[in-house]
Amino acid sequence: MSDRHAGYVVTLDQDMPSEYAQKIIDAIQMLKGVVSVKPIIGNVELQLMRERVHSELKRKILDAISTTSCIGN
Numbered sequence: 001m002s003d004r005h006a007g008y009v010v011t012l013d014q015d016m017p018s019e020y021a022q023k024i025i026d027a028i029q030m031l032k033g034v035v036s037v038k039p040i041i042g043n044v045e046l047q048l049m050r051e052r053v054h055s056e057l058k059r060k061i062l063d064a065i066s067t068t069s070c071i072g073n
Contacts, residue, residue, distance in 0.1 A: 007048050 010028070012021075025029075037054040056071045 009044070 012024075028034060028037045036051045038051075
């Protein structure tokens with residue numbers, strides 16, 4: 001069985017101002033399968049878990065809204 005990737009850490013070659021970093025964040029966000037792109041502060045595993053939970057809850061809420069609105073039509 002092959003390894004499963006939970007996420008990736010991107011290291012910049014130098015510190016950059018947030019206005020320039022935002023362009024890189026936006027580009028990475030457009031890649032398929034990317035849930036979020038944020039600077040990681042603290043525990044990497046905890047940050048990944050939080051982002052996955054947030055993404056799953058968002059998907060479930062949108063699915064529930066979509067199902068509810070279809071029933072009413």
